[in-house]
Amino acid sequence: MTAVVAIACVHCGLPSPAGCDYCCAGCEIVHAAIAEHGLERFYGLRETATPARTSSASYAELDDPAFRRIHIDDVAGGGCHVALYLEELRCTACVWLVESTPRCLDGVNEVRVDLGRARADVWWDPAVTSLAAIAHHLDRIGHVVHPYRGADRERHRRREDRALLIKLGVAGAAMGNLMLLAIALYAGLFGGMAAADTLFFRWASMLVAVPALGFAATPMFRTALGSLRAGRLHLDLPLSIGILAGLAWGTANVIRGVGDIYFDSLSMLVFLLLVSRWVVLRHQRRASSAAEMLLALTPSRVRRIDASGVSDVPIEAIAIGDRLVVRAGETIPIDGTVALGTSAIDAGLLTGESRPVEVAPGDRVHAGTVNVAGPLEVIASAVGEQTRVGALVAKIAGLTTRRAAIERLVDQIAGRFVAVVTLGAVAVFAVWSPVSPALGAEHAMALLVVTCPCALALATPLAVSVALGRAARRGILIKGADALERLATPGTLYIDKTGTLTEGRLAIATWLGDVDARALAAAVEAGSAHPIARAFALDHAPVATEVREQLGHGIEGLVEGRRILVGSPSWIRERCILRSDAEAWISDVARRGETPIAIAIERTVVAVVGLADPVRSDARSALDQLARMGWRIEILSGDDTRVVTSVGAQLGLDPARCYGAMSPEKKLARVEATRARGPVVMVGDGVNDAAAIAAATCGIAVSGAAEIAIEAADVYLRSPSIGAIAATAAGATATLATIRRSLRFSLVYNLTTGTLAALGIIHPLLAAVLMPASSLTVLASSLRSRAFRSPQ
Amino acid sequence: MTALYIVLPLALLVAAGAVGAFIWAVRSGQLDDTETPPRRILFDDD
Numbered sequence: 001m002t003a004v005v006a007i008a009c010v011h012c013g014l015p016s017p018a019g020c021d022y023c024c025a026g027c028e029i030v031h032a033a034i035a036e037h038g039l040e041r042f043y044g045l046r047e048t049a050t051p052a053r054t055s056s057a058s059y060a061e062l063d064d065p066a067f068r069r070i071h072i073d074d075v076a077g078g079g080c081h082v083a084l085y086l087e088e089l090r091c092t093a094c095v096w097l098v099e100s101t102p103r104c105l106d107g108v109n110e111v112r113v114d115l116g117r118a119r120a121d122v123w124w125d126p127a128v129t130s131l132a133a134i135a136h137h138l139d140r141i142g143h144v145v146h147p148y149r150g151a152d153r154e155r156h157r158r159r160e161d162r163a164l165l166i167k168l169g170v171a172g173a174a175m176g177n178l179m180l181l182a183i184a185l186y187a188g189l190f191g192g193m194a195a196a197d198t199l200f201f202r203w204a205s206m207l208v209a210v211p212a213l214g215f216a217a218t219p220m221f222r223t224a225l226g227s228l229r230a231g232r233l234h235l236d237l238p239l240s241i242g243i244l245a246g247l248a249w250g251t252a253n254v255i256r257g258v259g260d261i262y263f264d265s266l267s268m269l270v271f272l273l274l275v276s277r278w279v280v281l282r283h284q285r286r287a288s289s290a291a292e293m294l295l296a297l298t299p300s301r302v303r304r305i306d307a308s309g310v311s312d313v314p315i316e317a318i319a320i321g322d323r324l325v326v327r328a329g330e331t332i333p334i335d336g337t338v339a340l341g342t343s344a345i346d347a348g349l350l351t352g353e354s355r356p357v358e359v360a361p362g363d364r365v366h367a368g369t370v371n372v373a374g375p376l377e378v379i380a381s382a383v384g385e386q387t388r389v390g391a392l393v394a395k396i397a398g399l400t401t402r403r404a405a406i407e408r409l410v411d412q413i414a415g416r417f418v419a420v421v422t423l424g425a426v427a428v429f430a431v432w433s434p435v436s437p438a439l440g441a442e443h444a445m446a447l448l449v450v451t452c453p454c455a456l457a458l459a460t461p462l463a464v465s466v467a468l469g470r471a472a473r474r475g476i477l478i479k480g481a482d483a484l485e486r487l488a489t490p491g492t493l494y495i496d497k498t499g500t501l502t503e504g505r506l507a508i509a510t511w512l513g514d515v516d517a518r519a520l521a522a523a524v525e526a527g528s529a530h531p532i533a534r535a536f537a538l539d540h541a542p543v544a545t546e547v548r549e550q551l552g553h554g555i556e557g558l559v560e561g562r563r564i565l566v567g568s569p570s571w572i573r574e575r576c577i578l579r580s581d582a583e584a585w586i587s588d589v590a591r592r593g594e595t596p597i598a599i600a601i602e603r604t605v606v607a608v609v610g611l612a613d614p615v616r617s618d619a620r621s622a623l624d625q626l627a628r629m630g631w632r633i634e635i636l637s638g639d640d641t642r643v644v645t646s647v648g649a650q651l652g653l654d655p656a657r658c659y660g661a662m663s664p665e666k667k668l669a670r671v672e673a674t675r676a677r678g679p680v681v682m683v684g685d686g687v688n689d690a691a692a693i694a695a696a697t698c699g700i701a702v703s704g705a706a707e708i709a710i711e712a713a714d715v716y717l718r719s720p721s722i723g724a725i726a727a728t729a730a731g732a733t734a735t736l737a738t739i740r741r742s743l744r745f746s747l748v749y750n751l752t753t754g755t756l757a758a759l760g761i762i763h764p765l766l767a768a769v770l771m772p773a774s775s776l777t778v779l780a781s782s783l784r785s786r787a788f789r790s791p792q
Numbered sequence: 793m794t795a796l797y798i799v800l801p802l803a804l805l806v807a808a809g810a811v812g813a814f815i816w817a818v819r820s821g822q823l824d825d826t827e828t829p830p831r832r833i834l835f836d837d838d
Contacts, residue, residue, distance in 0.1 A: 045834065092831040099835075116827040162818050167816040178805050197796065204800055 011052055011397060024540070027052045032395035033140040037104040039097060043691050046093030052142040059135035059145065059276070069408035071147050072131070079109060079125050083148035086138060089118045097141055105129060119148055137410040164281065167216045168274045174212035175267040176785065181205045182264035186765055202261060208253040209263035210247055217243050217270050219277070223778050233415035235457055242452020244272065249445040260763070262449045265771045269454045272775055280481060302333045305377065322380045326371045333380035338363050343373040344530065356531055368687060373530055375666050379654040392664055395691055408485060410460045413743060414453070421451050421754070428758045440762070447757040450767045455746030459737050462782035467735040470788035475703075475719030476728050483714035485651050486530035490630035491679030493725075494671060494692065495623075497637035497647055499685040500702050500722065502613040506535040512585040513607030517599045520564045521609075524557040532597065536566070565600040569608075572598040595648035612643070615650050618723045623651050625726040629733070631681075636662050636670060638688055667692040683725055684709055700725060727788070734787035742778045749774040 011027035022028040030052035034042055072082045086098065094737070095113045098120055100110045105130025112121045122134060185201050187193075220236045220243065227234035246266045253259035304313050305323040318334060326332050328343065344356035347369040356372050359365060365378060367387040384390055425444040432440035464481040471478050479485065498504050511518070522538035530550055544564070547557035554567015565572060569586045572578070582598065585590040585608035589596040594610030623633055634657040637644045641660030648658035662670070667682075668691040674680045675697060682689065682696035684703035692701030694712035701713035703720040710716050717724040753770055756762040817823060 092834055095828055095831055096835050099832075113829065114825045114828055116825060158821075158824060161824070165818045165823060166815050167817070170811055172815075173807055173811045177804065200797065200800070204804070208804065 020769075021722075029054050029140060030142040032094075033137075037100070039100055039104070041766060042093045044093075045096055046091055052088075054139050054142060059132040059139070062131040062135050062145075062147070066338055067147070073121060079123055080131075081121065081123050082131060084122060084135070084138070085146040085148045086113075086120050086143040088143055089113065089115060089120075089384055094143070098138065098143065101134065101137060101401060105134060106135060117154075118615055139241075147382075152385050161281070163545055164219070164274070164278055167219065168271070168734055170212050171216035171271040171274050173269065174208055174216065175264075175271045177208055178264045179206055180266045181208070186768075193435070194288070201255060202254045204684070205261060205263045206251055209267060210251060212258065212663060213243065213247060213263075213267055213270050214407045216274065220270075220273065233411055235410050235453065238267075238414055238418050238421060238453050239273065241421075242266075242449055244658065245445055245448040246452065249449065257359045257434055260446065262767060265768050266449070266452075268451060268771060271456055272454065273657065276458050279465040280461045280468070283465050283472065303327075303338055318379055318380055318383050320383065324378050324380065328371055328374055329670075330371055332365050332367055332369050332371055332376075332378065334367050334378070334380040334611070335387040336365060336378040336380045338365060338376055339379050340377035341357055341375055343371050343376050346370040346372050346531070349402050353429060367578060373710070389687060391472040392687065395668075405571070408482065408558075409739065410462075411741065413456065413747075417453060417456070417750075421448065424451075424754060424758060432760065443757060443760045446678045446762050447754055447762075450753040450757050450762055450770075451750045453750060454771060455749055455778045456743060458775055459742030459746055459782070462779060463735050463738040463742060463785055465786040466782050466785055467731060471728070471731055474724070474727065475717065476724050476731070476788070477716040477718060478728075479714050483698055484732045484735050486679065486714065487677050487681065487729055488736035490729070491632070491681065491697070492674050492677075493626060493631040493633050493681045493683065494636045494674075494696070495633060495682075495725075496684035496686065496689045497635050497639055498613060499704065500683055500689075501619045501635065501647060501651065502615050502715055504613060504704070506531050506595070506611045507614045508535055510589055510592065510610030510613035511607065512588065513599075513605075515607070517564075517601065517607045520559050520562070520601065520609075521566045521599050523559045524555050524564050524566050527554060532595070532611060540704070562601055563603070565603075566597060569596050569598050572600055572605060577602040582608060593640065593642040612646075615647055616720075616722055618653050618721050622721075622723045622726045623653070625723075629726070629729060631729065633657065635659060636667050636682075636689075636692070638664075638667075664688040668695055671695045681729075683722075700728065732786040738782055738785035738787060742781045745777050745781060746774055749777075 009027050011031040011635075012023045017559060017603060018716070034040060036510060054305070058172075072080050088094070089098070094117055098113050099111050101111045101122075107125045109125065110121075111123075120138075122131075124131070124134060132395075134148040138145050155786065181201055185193075185198065185205075188198055188201075217240070220240050223234055223236040224240035227237055243266060246262045246368070249259075250261040250263050250266075253261055267373040302313060302318060303310050303325040304318065305325060310325055324334065324336070331344070338359050338361050340361060342358070342360045345359050345365055346356045347366065359376070362380075365371075365376070366387040367382075367390060382388075382390075394561070418563050425447050427531075428447055429440040429444040460481065464484060467484060468478050468481075475690055495501060519538060520539055522536045522541035523544040524547060525533035525536040526541055526544065527547055530549075533555070542559055544557035544559045547555065550554045550567070553571035554565060556563065556565045556567075558564070569578075578598075582605040586596045586598065588611035589608055592610060592612075594612040597609045598605050599607045599609065606607060627633055629743065633653065635644055635648055636659050639660055644658045644660035645655045659670070664687070667689065671680055671682055672695050675695070679697040681698045681700060682692045683700045683702060684690070685702045686691055687706045687708050690706065690709040690712045693701065693709055698715065699713040700715045700717065701709045702717050702722060702725075705713075714730055717728070743791050749770065753762060753767065756766070
């Protein structure tokens with residue numbers, strides 16, 4: 001026996017099959033494209049190597065006038081510009097490769113990549129080349145192309161980002177200058193300073209602080225006002241009170257010429273708050289735009305049959321009663337009735353069902369389902385939002401916008417904080433005013449200023465941004481800080497089966513009888529596109545001739561001179577002899593909840609195969625981990641109850657927790673009912689899960705999920721491992737623990753300074769030392785967080 | 793110490809100029825993408 005030497009793939013370095021230079025067709029195409037244009041420098045620049053992905057899309061729709069109108073703008077001086085979203089854009093080498101396009105393709109003037117947004121801006125001359133050709137080139141070098149949607153949303157966000165960045169810059173400059181002025185004043189306290197100079201420095205501080213901080217702290221003031229109007233308490237309220245009290249009292253003291261000023265501490269407070277906001281915003285933007293931009297190209301053109309024959313028309317032109325042709329492999333664009341043809345329909349989108357359903361004339365088909373076998377003629381009965389999937393999408397959009405805001409931990413504390421500090425200030429004033437009303441006012445103001453909850457306000461954003469950043473590096477995209485708090489308390493976790501716990505494709509699970517028949521069955525099935533045929537696929541199968549496929553029943557052909565039949569037991573029974581052991585095999589397979597397929601050679605059944613959707617290899621350990629954390633796990637699936645129970649058994653779940661035959665509407669109802677009793681997390685991948693994902697306390701979409709499910713979810717797992725669900729929940733718990741620890745630190749600090757201020761022994765210099773000290777403590781505590789740390 | 797009365801406003805003016813330059817940079821989009829440009833300097837061939 002000779003040892004098989006695995007050769008590393010030329011493109012990605014993964015082991016390749018014996019005798020091949022590449023691990024897969026994608027790598028081969030991409031490497032050829034790179035070599036053809038002399039761009040091998042790519043291999044020196046890149047940081048990570050992954051198998052290449054290309055698509056066979058023609059991109060003809062990018063040259064459609066309708067697309068041109070919406071997405072392409074003309075550039076002054078000739079040429080066009082378009083923004084594209086590219087998949088798999090990860091490192092310097094990708095940027096270089098994509099930006100090298102003008103050297104490979106005539107007519108492309110410039111390509112600029114924005115790595116963070118996975119966006120490429122292309123300028124080209126439409127007279128020389130077409131956008132479809134450019135997209136085809138980008139696809140061939142490993143980046144599947146989508147139009148960049150949501151440009152308006154992006155513009156709006158960019159305005160917001162820039163406004164915050166400007167405030168951050170102003171606050172930073174104010175802080176630096178105020179610190180310098182403060183150092184001079186503090187030095188004067190100890191070394192002595194002419195009264196006129198002191199006055200000058202105090203006025204200079206005031207003239208810098210009041211306009212700069214008044215401008216930079218507007219986001220805080222705005223939220224505080226908004227929360228007051230809405231009658232809810234928000235942490236920005238005590239912050240705004242502290243900032244405003246500090247500015248007002250400082251100004252009053254500068255004008256009076258006596259008393260303390262706190263401008264340096266205040267400026268640092270505002271600056272740190274803006275920094276933390278900026279960091280969190282950037283993490284959230286990255287996660288949500290990555291999820292949004294996964295929008296796939298939806299089929300917008302359909303083939304309509306009219307008097308003059310078949311014509312290509314946009315989907316919007318279809319009216320009820322129109323007759324359409326849907327070819328094999330295409331998505332059905334409308335709800336309707338089959339008029340002609342038989343085929344199999346993959347209704348996974350609506351039902352989550354892993355097996356295709358056979359359809360014949362007279363059967364109803366739904367928009368969004370995929371025609372897998374043969375061409376069909378369909379008469380439209382509902383289009384657009386009237387289709388079942390359209391109604392579902394509308395409902396999901398409604399649920400997502402109405403998702404209840406949870407009362408955040410820090411806002412709960414802020415409520416009590418405002419009450420305590422205000423009462424404290426009143427009490428201090430009351431106690432000191434018999435001594436001197438001016439002294440009373442001074443101490444009360446000092447209390448308001450030094451207890452301004454800087455560290456309290458920093459605790460959450462710092463912990464959250466550390467968590468979001470680390471999670472994103474592990475392929476877990478979390479859209480908002482709330483999602484972490486929603487996930488931190490264990491409750492009920494509903495999980496979809498097909499595509500989430502399982503791989504979402506049929507594979508051979510049981511083989512009873514002659515194992516050598518495997519190659520023969522593979523040969524017969526090689527030419528078929530049916531999902532069952534794909535389960536039999538084998539690399540080096542012999543060649544079959546005279547293959548005849550009978551849709552929904554089976555397939556037959558001649559292999560090495562022998563007639564082979566592969567098909568459903570009933571179809572085989574009509575044609576072959578079944579021994580009693582073969583009948584026992586069939587009932588055995590059916591009992592397991594698998595699909596039985598019989599294989600016959602020369603009219604004798606030699607083997608019975610059970611097909612099932614294989615459970616993902618890491619599912620068991622992920623569920624066990626979640627159960628240990630206190631989650632109650634249940635499966636919600638559109639598939640047959642027997643199949644669901646069998647998958648549940650493989651994962652160690654009680655049959656009572658495995659719900660089969662759940663329509664999207666039933667899933668939604670179940671999630672809503674459970675939510676009344678506590679936190680509910682819904683994990684899924686399909687359109688049929690999206691409503692439940694939107695309705696849950698926290699929704700999680702797994703890798704490969706439908707775009708609507710990704711949009712509805714709070715968390716999107718980019719890595720295919722579902723172990724990430726457990727990691728997300730654990731990370732959320734750890735983040736909340738960090739937040740609590742930081743909050744305790746900052747409360748202790750506030751209690752100390754508050755007491756000192758109430759006693760009248762606080763000094764601005766002490767405040768200037770304690771404030772950064774408390775912020776640094778919180779910063780250190782957040783960075784030490786165990787949340788989402790990669791396992792060593 | 794009379795020099796301070798001239799130098800301090802001057803220093804603040806310079807700082808204001810720096811803030812103005814920063815605002816201009818942000819408004820003209822120079823800080824929109826902070827991730828790709830540092831990688832682009834690695835391409836030495838064009």
